[in-house]
Amino acid sequence: xxxxxxxxxxxxxxxxxxxxxxxxxxxxxxxxxxxxxxxxxxxxxxxxxxxxxxxxxxxxxxxxxxxxxxxxxxxxxxxxxxxxxxxxxxxxxxxxxxxxxxxxxxxxxxxxxxxxxxxxxxxxxxxxxxxxxxxxxxxxxxxxxxxxxxxxxxxxxxxxxxxxxxxxxxxxxxxxxxxxxxxxxxxxxxxxxxxxxxxxxxxxxxxxxxxxxxxxxxxxxxxxxxxxxxxxxxxxxxxxxxxxxxxxxxxxxxxxxxxxxxx
Amino acid sequence: xxxxxxxxxxxxxxxxxxxxxxxxxxxxxxxxxxxxxxxxxxxxxxxxxxxxxxxxxxxxxxxxxxxxxxxxxxxxxxxxxxxxxxxxxxxxxxxxxxxxxxxxxxxxxxxxxxxxxxxxxxxxxxxxxxxxxxxxxxxxxxxxxxxxxxxxxxxxxxxxxxxxxxxxxxxxxxxxxxxxxxxxxxxxxxxxxxxxxxxxxxxxxxxxxxxxxxxxxxxxxxxxxxxxxxxxxxxxxxxxxxxxxxxxxxxxxxx
Numbered sequence: 001x002x003x004x005x006x007x008x009x010x011x012x013x014x015x016x017x018x019x020x021x022x023x024x025x026x027x028x029x030x031x032x033x034x035x036x037x038x039x040x041x042x043x044x045x046x047x048x049x050x051x052x053x054x055x056x057x058x059x060x061x062x063x064x065x066x067x068x069x070x071x072x073x074x075x076x077x078x079x080x081x082x083x084x085x086x087x088x089x090x091x092x093x094x095x096x097x098x099x100x101x102x103x104x105x106x107x108x109x110x111x112x113x114x115x116x117x118x119x120x121x122x123x124x125x126x127x128x129x130x131x132x133x134x135x136x137x138x139x140x141x142x143x144x145x146x147x148x149x150x151x152x153x154x155x156x157x158x159x160x161x162x163x164x165x166x167x168x169x170x171x172x173x174x175x176x177x178x179x180x181x182x183x184x185x186x187x188x189x190x191x192x193x194x195x196x197x198x199x200x201x202x203x204x205x206x207x208x209x210x211x212x213x214x215x216x217x218x219x220x221x222x223x224x225x226x227x228x229x230x231x232x233x234x235x236x237x238x239x240x241x242x243x244x245x246x247x248x249x250x251x252x253x254x255x256x257x258x259x260x261x262x263x
Numbered sequence: 264x265x266x267x268x269x270x271x272x273x274x275x276x277x278x279x280x281x282x283x284x285x286x287x288x289x290x291x292x293x294x295x296x297x298x299x300x301x302x303x304x305x306x307x308x309x310x311x312x313x314x315x316x317x318x319x320x321x322x323x324x325x326x327x328x329x330x331x332x333x334x335x336x337x338x339x340x341x342x343x344x345x346x347x348x349x350x351x352x353x354x355x356x357x358x359x360x361x362x363x364x365x366x367x368x369x370x371x372x373x374x375x376x377x378x379x380x381x382x383x384x385x386x387x388x389x390x391x392x393x394x395x396x397x398x399x400x401x402x403x404x405x406x407x408x409x410x411x412x413x414x415x416x417x418x419x420x421x422x423x424x425x426x427x428x429x430x431x432x433x434x435x436x437x438x439x440x441x442x443x444x445x446x447x448x449x450x451x452x453x454x455x456x457x458x459x460x461x462x463x464x465x466x467x468x469x470x471x472x473x474x475x476x477x478x479x480x481x482x483x484x485x486x487x488x489x490x491x492x493x494x495x496x497x498x499x500x501x502x503x504x505x506x507x508x509x510x511x512x513x514x515x516x517x518x
Contacts, residue, residue: 161326162363162422166377166429167353176376181367 038229045231049223056212057219058239064201064215067133069194072140079145080152081174094145101142107203110135114207128213132204140197147189151182188258191251195244216240275338277302277433277464278323283332285318292318294488296332300433305465307475307496310485311511316468319485320435323466324355337432353381356426360438362418364410364425370397371406374425382429389428396424400454416447420454427458434458436467472515476500484508 003011082094101109113135118124125131155178163173183190202217209218216236223232276299285293292315300306308316321327322334325341325348334341337354365373374393378384384392397403400420410418419439426434436455440448452474459465459478469475475482475496482499484492484507492505503509 156361156363158359158361158363159365162357162359162365163377164349165324165326165352165355165357166425167349167381168377169349172380176380177365181365184367 040230040234042229042231045223045227045229046235048227049232049235053216053219053235053239057214057216057236060213061198061201061216061243063129064133064136064204065194065198067129068136068140068197068201071133071137072144072193072197073190075137075141076144077148077179079141080148083145083149084152098142098145101139102146106136106139106200107206109139110203110206113138128207128210131207132201132213136197136200136204139200140193143196144190144193147186147193148182150189151186152178154185155181184258188251188255191247191254195247195251198243198247199240276300277304277337278466279333279335280319280323281333281335283319283322283334284330285315285322285327286330292488293322293329296488296490298483298490300464300466302432302464303462304480305459305463305467305478306481306483307467307469307479308483308485309469309472309475309511310491311514314485315488316485317437320357320437320466320468323433323435324352324357326357349381353429354431355433355435356429356431357435357437358419358422358426358439360442362410362415362422362442364418364422366410369407369409370402370413370421373410373421374428377425378428393424393428396427397421399457400424401450414447415443416450419443419451423451423454423458433464433466436465436469438468438470440469440471470515472500472512484511486511 079094079097082090083098085091085094110132114125114131125134159177159181160173163177164170168176201215205215205218205221209215214222216239220233220236223236224230226232278298278300280296280298283293283296283298284291294315296315296319298306298319308319310316318327322329323336323341325334329342332342336351339351339354340346341348341351364370365376368376371390371393374396375386375389378389378392379386394403394406397406400423402417402420402424405413405417405421410421413421423434423439439455440451443451448471452471455465455467455474456478467474467479477496479496481493482496483490484499484503484505486507492499492503492508498504499508500512503512
């Protein structure tokens with residue numbers, strides 16, 4: 001055959017495309033859509049999820065996320081500042097904290113703090129919200145600290161020098177000049193941390209839950225047990241998406257805008 | 264070392280630097296600098312890049328901590344270990360090559376933030392003074408603009424106003440025009456010239472030989488971490504005694 005290189009490439013692309021379409025059509029024809037729909041998205045089970053999935057499960061997920069984020073952000077900021085401190089022990093402490101809590105899976109940390117500490121010390125967590133939110137915040141702080149540190153380091157050195165040359169102390173320069181600019185830089189990655197945190201709250205249910213502290217994932221799982229149908233989990237997944245997709249889109253938009261602004 | 268121009272001077276110099284050394288690791292950048300600046304005097308520091316002139320300037324407000332030696336500004340010994348550096352820095356104002364305006368603040372906030380937070384002036388007094396200073400540098404209408412909306416020359420003039428808002432006794436200029444497009448240099452130099460005429464004490468690291476010749480009371484030539492030669496601008500720039508100064512000046516002129 002005397003096909004040119006370009007013709008051969010075009011033929012190959014055509015074959016790939018046809019094969020992909022054929023495979024999709026085949027799947028579409030083979031699958032029993034009625035049965036699949038019945039197992040994954042059965043309408044009367046969907047409607048049964050409401051309103052409890054919103055009033056209890058979504059509410060709890062949001063509570064865990066917000067407490068985790070506020071705690072994580074405060075502690076993360078403190079850790080970032082320690083990490084950049086001139087005082088070596090502060091640096092070491094922050095570096096170790098970040099390394100350890102980022103290196104252990106959240107599930108393990110949750111179990112150690114949530115169950116291990118009460119067993120070891122006899123001390124009891126005052127309520128299940130705190131039991132879940134505190135370990136979540138402690139882990140989030142380790143991730144957020146690195147983001148904040150990167151933000152602080154992205155502020156040009158000259159900003160600190162100018163502030164100090166005007167008589168500001170290091171602390172005041174940090175608070176009024178550096179950190180406000182750092183936060184502008186890290187809003188997009190911080191939004192992504194927030195999205196990760198929303199999803200991570202689904203692990204809190206390993207600590208055991210009461211009917212009132214069910215989060216979205218556990219609510220879906222319980223629903224599956226009750227109905228012998230996967231629909232409750234699919235609905236829970238959709239509720240997660242309703243939270244996360246707008247946020248990731250927002251983060252992407254902010255990132256594009258700040259890139260455009262820098263030009 | 265008493266060859267200043269005819270400007271009247273008080274006995275105690277406003278800036279006194281004695282046997283100043285600065286090392287960055289193995290790099291010995293300043294090798295025993297002695298320099299005095301009298302009140303009202305304008306001293307231009309020239310020299311090849313890497314000669315230590317910016318480091319010297321940055322030692323005057325302790326942005327670089329000297330390795331050895333003494334820096335006394337306005338009667339305060341900054342190199343003393345009990346010195347309150349934050350307070351002592353209010354005696355000096357600094358203008359940087361890269362302007363370093365606070366990017367998240369409007370022009371007026373850039374100028375008023377330090378007087379308000381450090382000197383505890385109230386907002387209206389600080390803003391009134393800021394507007395007066397902006398008027399002086401020819402940017403009265405830019406009070407609410409953000410740094411990114413200004414040209415380099417405008418940013419640098421705001422930076423000068425910001426430093427002046429702290430009522431410094433000495434102004435330090437660290438290659439203030441080196442990052443500017445050529446057509447914007449003139450406006451900044453004019454502001455500096457006016458400031459000198461008003462009697463401000465100025466220590467100016469610069470490559471602008473015309474400015475040094477026209478405005479300085481004294482020119483200091485530095486090379487390799489030493490002050491090689493200093494004196495009246497006509498003498499240092501017009502008839503340098505040292506071979507190194509002659510070589511530097513002929514290189515500059517050839518451009």
